[in-house]
Every structure is written in C-alpha cells, then in structure tokens.
Amino acid sequence: MCGRMNISDHEGIHEFLIDLKLPLDWLSPPEVKQKDFAAGFNVAPGSFLKAIYAVENKFHSTVMQWGITPSWTATKENKLPNKLMYARAETVWQKKSFANLIEKQRVVIPINGFYEWHRESNVRQPFYFSPRKTGVCFLAGLFSIVENNKLQCCVLTNVAGDLMASIHHRSPVIIDPESLHEWLFESDFEKLTKIMDNTNESLLRTFEVSSYVNNTRNGGESCIIPLKTREEPIQKKLF
Template sequence: MCGRYTLAVSPSRLAARFSVTPPLDLQARYNIAPTQSVIAVRETTEGRQLATLRWGLIPSWAKDATIGSRMINARSETVLEKPSFRAAFRQRRCLIPASGFYEWQTLPTGKQPFYFTLRDDDLIAFAGLWEQWRSPDGTVVESCTILTTAANEIVAPIHERMPVIIPSDLDALWLDPAADIGQLYDLCRTPPPVTLHCYPVSPAVNQVRNDSEALIQPYSSLTSG
C-alpha cells in the first residue's frame, strides 16, 4: 500500500519533471497523509496542469465524503472491477509527484517505518486516479487515490504492496485520455522495474503532526549496527 509520502522539491524542478507551469507556492512536506490536500498532474483540454486534490477518492455516487478515508489506495489487479474506481481508471487518470514514500515493517518491537526513494534521486510519479464529488450542499470536492501493485524485490521484505510508479517516459501514455485501457491495465499489474533505495527512519513519522526533514534521516538505532 502507500499510506504516507513526501514531496520536498523546488517549483522549477517539479515543473521540469512533469512539463507543467511551476507552482507559485510549494512547501516542502515530509509526512503527507490521507485526507490531506496533495498535488497531482492531469491532462486537460488546455494541456497538462497541476491540480490540488484531496487524498482519498470519493466516488461520484457517494452519500458523504467519509468514504474517501478508506479509498486512499486502489489495487491495480481489480481496479477495473470495482465500482469506486473503474470509471476513473478509464477517464480520470493522474500522476501524483513524490520525493519518496514510507512503508512499515512489523518487528518484535513494533512497526518500523522505512523510507523509499529512487536511486537516481529523481522525482517519483505515482499512478493515480481522480474523481469529482458534489456534496448535498453543492460543494464540489476533487479527490484522488494511488494505485498499488505487488511489491518488487526491494519493497517485499518490508511490505507486500507498493505504489505503482510510472517512469518519466510513460507519463504521456498514462495521462493520455485516448490511451488503450488494456495497455494501461497491464502497465499497472506489471509495472516497469524501478530501482529503489530504502533505509529505516524514525517512528516519529507515525504521528501525522510531525512534519520535518528529520523524518527522512536514517534511524540510528537500526543503522548503527
């Protein structure tokens, strides 16, 4: 799964990686959590653009927004079968930029967080879906979910699932509204290999209120030996 991630990058680097206009204000975030606002890249009739979405997809047919907290991830293997995700997969795909992400390993001492980044230090592009929901009072909420797949050899010792990561040369395919659905489905089920680096970090990341660069520093009690 993917339950926390980071985005700490300059506006110019974000713009260059995703071919979008640089955002006016981009704060470094080291503990992005479900239900918070996140940045996503979408293809529109006016070109590729950044959008601010709520993390936790709210289906258009939902009675209230609380369902979104249970839909932060969508399993790629069943995404075309689930009423909550299948329409978005066909029509509303996005990329969710990240600097890295966290996964937790269950140890005798408790759950230990690990931090994952690309080895070449490039920005990560999670495969995402987005949806628009209108509340009973007429408020429009745009939300998103991150697709997941079986963990690769780097993530598997820590967690059985990982986010689907789209390589930069496949950005256009993922965002293309006319892309072949079967090809996109195969891309999610068997994503291209990515070279990840991981290391243990402080359990302080477990608390959403903690948000500083210290969260991504190697955790000495596990790395010193």
C-alpha cells in the same frame, strides 16, 4: 504500500517538472487555502496534494485531496474513514468505485519519497523509499469529481516487487517519466494495464528511519534520517 509521503523539496519538484515541460499553475478551488497544501516530510492521507492530469490532449495541474469518497457511500459529513486512499491495479477495471475513473480520470502525483511500515509482532518499523537518481518520482493515481466540483484522488497499488515485498505486500505504482504521456493520455486497456503492472521499484532505494515519523504531527528532516542501511532482506535480519 504508501502510508505517508514526503513532499518537501518544492524547488526540486518544480525544476523536474520544468525539464519535462509539465504545467506548474496548480489551480485549486477557492476553499483550499495555501496553508492547506501538503508540504512537508510527513504528509498523511486526507491532505491536499498537487497532481497532474490530462484533458483534451493537454496536461493540467491542480490540487486534489488524498482520499476518494465512493459515490455509493451515504454520509452527511464526508468523513475520512469513508474515503478510499488506494486502488488495486489488478481489480480497478472491475470495481464500481474505480471503473469509470481508470478510463478517463488518471493522475500522477509528484513526490520526493514515501514511507511504509513493516510489522513484526507489535512493532511497526518505518522505511523510507525515495528515487535513486532524480529526487522526484510520480505516483500513479485516479481522481474523482465530487460535490461542488471538489477533486479527490487515490494512489494505485500493485503486488510488491523484490524491494518492497519484505516490508509490505503492496507497492504504489511508480510512473517512469518516459511513460507519463502514455499513462495520462492513453485509452487502450492493455497498454494501461501494462503500465500498472510495472511498479518500477528499480527506480527506488529504501532504508529504515526512526519511529519519529509514526506520529503525523512530527515533521522536518528528522523523518528521513537513515536509522541504518538495509543491506539484506528483513527476513534474514530477524533470525
């Protein structure tokens, strides 16, 4: 799916967005300090992410917290366990938590890569996924405006394709740069559904990394050092 993110190459992301003529102002609410921005090799749910959305035919960039609090959730403390980190593309039009958001409140989240874990018995083996060519990829997401105009977002997922399927049954929806404008500005149900149906796994590569990344307190380049290159499906390795 997308358990954690790597958002460490700020310069690379910056240059990539410039090439695509996307905004870089990253407006954020006053309560979000610079130190709160997700910046590292092991970014976990609940972090503040830089995201791009569209309003009135213009791109905008801002900071949003990863995790949407459903409007029907009754909680005073607004704790992380009550938040939705992901939304299923297949049911997003029907779910009351997301139906209004998919129509008008879509985002892309620029990242350098993400992690997912393969479970076998009691062992959780992390895999790192990253773009084959560009160094930057865009996760499709939704955003919500909550109390005091705070912005929250979640990541859209769909059924895993060939690359991800042997590791996890869900894959994040990756937006091809050529589809950015359509994803953020389009309103047609069929066109948006078609975009979400393509997880664009062909844009990615993957390899196993150390369990060092399992601990959210760990960071640095050690998180993405290849443990070994996956040359065949996991199922074949296990027997």
